[in-house]
Amino acid sequence: MKYIIKTSLLICCLLLVFNQxxxxxxxxxxxxxxxxxxxxxKAAEKQLETYTKQLENKYKGMVQKLEKEYTDIQQKIxxxxxxxxxxxxxETYFLNKQKDVQKFEMEAQxxxxxxxxxxxxxILKKAQSTIQSVxxxxxxxxxxxxxxxxxxxxxxxxxxxxxxxxxxxx
Numbered sequence: 001m002k003y004i005i006k007t008s009l010l011i012c013c014l015l016l017v018f019n020q021x022x023x024x025x026x027x028x029x030x031x032x033x034x035x036x037x038x039x040x041x042k043a044a045e046k047q048l049e050t051y052t053k054q055l056e057n058k059y060k061g062m063v064q065k066l067e068k069e070y071t072d073i074q075q076k077i078x079x080x081x082x083x084x085x086x087x088x089x090x091e092t093y094f095l096n097k098q099k100d101v102q103k104f105e106m107e108a109q110x111x112x113x114x115x116x117x118x119x120x121x122x123i124l125k126k127a128q129s130t131i132q133s134v135x136x137x138x139x140x141x142x143x144x145x146x147x148x149x150x151x152x153x154x155x156x157x158x159x160x161x162x163x164x165x166x167x168x169x170x
Contacts, residue, residue: 027140027158032147034127034161037170044119051115055108062101070094127168134163 035041073090076082082090135143138160144151146159 024141025139026142026144027135027138027160028144028146028151029131029159029164030147030161031127031131031145034131034164034168034170035123037165038123038127038168040123040126041120044123048112048116048119052112055111059101059105059108062104066094066097066101069097127164130164130167131160134160134167138163 073082073094077087131143140158140160143160146161
């Protein structure tokens with residue numbers, strides 16, 4: 001009888017130890033809300049907007065210049081001022097210019113994406129390190145991002161967004 005009680009007690013203790021050892025504390029955070037609240041993020045967005053407008057203005061200038069040249073050439077063609085050879089040369093010229101404008105547009109999109117990455121990288125790194133710090137201090141083993149929409153249910157007590165905002169001074 002004593003053997004059964006001791007064995008049962010030992011099994012219960014082992015189950016408690018294993019349960020504690022494998023217990024995981026999962027929390028969640030709304031990273032989009034945190035990033036939107038950060039002043040550095042707002043400043044980065046303004047810089048990106050300014051940079052984008054500069055590239056857009058350059059693009060519009062290129063298009064307007066090309067349209068004006070095209071209109072001028074069309075008028076010369078209608079008046080019969082150009083030879084067939086000149087017309088062919090102008091067609092080639094405009095095709096090349098159109099390719100240049102398209103190339104600039106693609107490069108501008110790449111430049112904007114690169115600039116966005118440059119500006120947001122330190123902000124994202126700061127937010128990530130703060131999230132990790134808060135999670136470690138509160139004993140969480142996993143943190144999910146509720147801004148991505150994958151969390152179907154979460155208790156408010158497991159939301160560390162306010163703690164992260166507080167640590168960031170927001």
